[in-house]
Amino acid sequence: MNQAAEKPNATEPPASARFIENLKAFPNRLADTMFRTGRPQSDRTRATFVFGNVFLHLHSVRTHQWSLRWSTTWGLGIATASCFFILLLTGVLLMFYYKPYPEVAYLSIKDIHFVVPTGRFMRNIHRWSGNMMVVLVLLHMARAFYTAAYRAPREFNWLIGMALLVMTLGLSFTGYLLPWDQLAYWAITIGANIAQSPREVTDALGITEWFDVGGLQKLILLGSEDVGEEALIRFYLLHVMILPLAVVLLMAVHFWRIRKDGGMTRPADAEKRLGSRVDGVYPVFTAAPEKTYSLAAIVKGRTAAVGEGPEWTLPSMPHLMFAEAAVFMLTIALSVILALFLDAPLKEVANPAVPENPAKAPWYFLGLQELVAHSAFMGGIGIPSIVLIGLALIPYLDRETEGTGNWFGGPGGGPLVFRSVIVGLAAVVALEALVIRFGWLRQWWPATPQLVVTLLNPGTLLTVLYAWYSLWCLRRFDSTRAGALALFTCFVCGFIVLTVIGTYFRGPNWDFYWSPSQWPGH
Amino acid sequence: MTIEAKPTNGARSRLDPEAMPRRDFLGLTAWWSAAAALLFGFLGSMRLPKAAVLPSPSKKFKITLPASLASGQAYVPAGRSAAIYKEGMQVYAVSTICTHLGCIVKATDSGFDCPCHGSKFAKDGAVLKGPAPKGLPWIEVKHLGGDNFLIDEGKSVAAGTTVTV
Ligand code: HEM
Numbered sequence A: 001m002n003q004a005a006e007k008p009n010a011t012e013p014p015a016s017a018r019f020i021e022n023l024k025a026f027p028n029r030l031a032d033t034m035f036r037t038g039r040p041q042s043d044r045t046r047a048t049f050v051f052g053n054v055f056l057h058l059h060s061v062r063t064h065q066w067s068l069r070w071s072t073t074w075g076l077g078i079a080t081a082s083c084f085f086i087l088l089l090t091g092v093l094l095m096f097y098y099k100p101y102p103e104v105a106y107l108s109i110k111d112i113h114f115v116v117p118t119g120r121f122m123r124n125i126h127r128w129s130g131n132m133m134v135v136l137v138l139l140h141m142a143r144a145f146y147t148a149a150y151r152a153p154r155e156f157n158w159l160i161g162m163a164l165l166v167m168t169l170g171l172s173f174t175g176y177l178l179p180w181d182q183l184a185y186w187a188i189t190i191g192a193n194i195a196q197s198p199r200e201v202t203d204a205l206g207i208t209e210w211f212d213v214g215g216l217q218k219l220i221l222l223g224s225e226d227v228g229e230e231a232l233i234r235f236y237l238l239h240v241m242i243l244p245l246a247v248v249l250l251m252a253v254h255f256w257r258i259r260k261d262g263g264m265t266r267p268a269d270a271e272k273r274l275g276s277r278v279d280g281v282y283p284v285f286t287a288a289p290e291k292t293y294s295l296a297a298i299v300k301g302r303t304a305a306v307g308e309g310p311e312w313t314l315p316s317m318p319h320l321m322f323a324e325a326a327v328f329m330l331t332i333a334l335s336v337i338l339a340l341f342l343d344a345p346l347k348e349v350a351n352p353a354v355p356e357n358p359a360k361a362p363w364y365f366l367g368l369q370e371l372v373a374h375s376a377f378m379g380g381i382g383i384p385s386i387v388l389i390g391l392a393l394i395p396y397l398d399r400e401t402e403g404t405g406n407w408f409g410g411p412g413g414g415p416l417v418f419r420s421v422i423v424g425l426a427a428v429v430a431l432e433a434l435v436i437r438f439g440w441l442r443q444w445w446p447a448t449p450q451l452v453v454t455l456l457n458p459g460t461l462l463t464v465l466y467a468w469y470s471l472w473c474l475r476r477f478d479s480t481r482a483g484a485l486a487l488f489t490c491f492v493c494g495f496i497v498l499t500v501i502g503t504y505f506r507g508p509n510w511d512f513y514w515s516p517s518q519w520p521g522h
Numbered sequence B: 001m002t003i004e005a006k007p008t009n010g011a012r013s014r015l016d017p018e019a020m021p022r023r024d025f026l027g028l029t030a031w032w033s034a035a036a037a038l039l040f041g042f043l044g045s046m047r048l049p050k051a052a053v054l055p056s057p058s059k060k061f062k063i064t065l066p067a068s069l070a071s072g073q074a075y076v077p078a079g080r081s082a083a084i085y086k087e088g089m090q091v092y093a094v095s096t097i098c099t100h101l102g103c104i105v106k107a108t109d110s111g112f113d114c115p116c117h118g119s120k121f122a123k124d125g126a127v128l129k130g131p132a133p134k135g136l137p138w139i140e141v142k143h144l145g146g147d148n149f150l151i152d153e154g155k156s157v158a159a160g161t162t163v164t165v
């Protein structure tokens, strides 16, 4: 006790009381230490909140008001990323029970579906948010395209985005095999043979013996000649390790580039169109910075913001963070609702001797399946490659500036897009109707050589028609952007119509039926 | 005092700037050799996923043709992808794996139908309709005596090759 008496500060409470006090203060202290620089309560701490956090610093500290309008992005990119996080979480949970071995895999999915607590719910969420991610990534790409957001300095980020698109499709394709049911087995058999389909061309040229890319691709994908245990473990590895890692890396680059490229694309007159400033809520930055010259040396851009504050921006915390959280919550809500009402399908166990009839790939590949039903190589590899290369080239070919940041911006604009919708729909519907009603080359002249069938089929014809129409638009408006608007719109229409036909109007033997109720019993 | 560099005909003087500074040259060499090494290392390690031994189940099997098999009627052993025909004294087998994208075709009275994208084949495997790029391959049949045959799905033979019983 004499130690306490020696203390300089006699008013200090005893240790036991301090202990209780510290314990009571613990939650607040924890929060304070978590935020490193204090809680985001002033403009300054709101800034440090963002740049002092390893995850949040992918955002810039302040966000332009234009970026925060719903109509700028519709939150599609964040919704895509949200789906990915939902998939990571539910996927890891499914891995507790899933066993990647033929037959056993099927039984473990059955267990997850019928026995494991919340198993069916988690599986459903995983399935439906996987589907949502594909839809959202496509919509997000369309948004970036129609607002001309791929233009300088965002060309490279468009390419990163394309890589993400391919990875997303790869994730759903590899995931489709894992349940090892009939649906899975036959869809992947078809997919693997599409990888082999360059043989269609090399065979016709008689060079397969020396140059067999098709065979090599299938061999590497399946690790065997048929879909079996080797294929299952490869798809599993891709699905749970390689592709998710690649997506995480690419997403980090994608987001970082958004920040470094100056945030969301906005029209040149964005500030004028925003109207009056939202004073008062959280005042926009007012004090002009005292020093800009040191930054001017390293920041790219045409106009240096000399003597101007970063006008029209709001602190990212809370404005952007709350918007992102809202999109995240909406995405979760949607996938949970879907999961509550719709069960993920599970057919009979895979049977290599009897194909499903009709054997359908996941719905977003059914447009391709419709093309593949004319030529495996053109539908499965040729046309998709042309589309991907075309998309990748867009930012490097369209170097105009008119309409950047505006929906359907550019020469021609909305009316051109509208006309392209009509042309795009008319062409694909007419061609499909012709094929369904009258058949194609081989029915007319059974001896048609394979190379002709490969080169001259409804898919290639449609591609040529679309390309021709968009070249015409390019000339007419004297603008690459006009051509791109026409071509992109046409392809979107083609994709939608072919997907709908493949999904709803194709039955056994890939014959056309107005409704599944007319399918012959089998 | 200045030193005059005397340009000798053709040869570069020590004092002239080098065409490519030596450091730059060494630096570039280092970068490119590192890149080449990584590339070859990567290609080399990509040999691993390319299986040398294919773990497919055996594709050889024995069958006994039922005595009741009519001429021109397909006999498809359960779980196998081959259709065996007996026409008079001739026996032959046609693969039932569609040459389009690998679905199993179904034997019909007139030949074969593929359920996946509607290819149709004649009894001898020739393409009649649809996207299949070539006919169904004929596969090896060996006569073991009596009504017994050995079929090897893994070995294709020229169309028209039959075994005489
Ligand atoms: C996994 C897939 C993807 C994720 C998670 C993702 C995420 C995002 C996010 C969060 C943004 C911020 C703005 C917004 O929400 O729209 C964005 C912007 C952008 N994305 Fe993506 N994205 C993906 C795929 C793609 C694809 C397929 C493309 C196009 C080929 C693309 C091109 C772009 C471009 C150009 C921007 C900048 C837009 C602007 O400045 O206005 N992204 N992305």
Ligand code: FES
Residues within 6 Å of the ligand: B098, B099, B100, B101, B102, B103, B114, B115, B116, B117, B118, B119, B130, B131, B132
């Ligand atoms: S697999 Fe037979 S028609 Fe496509």
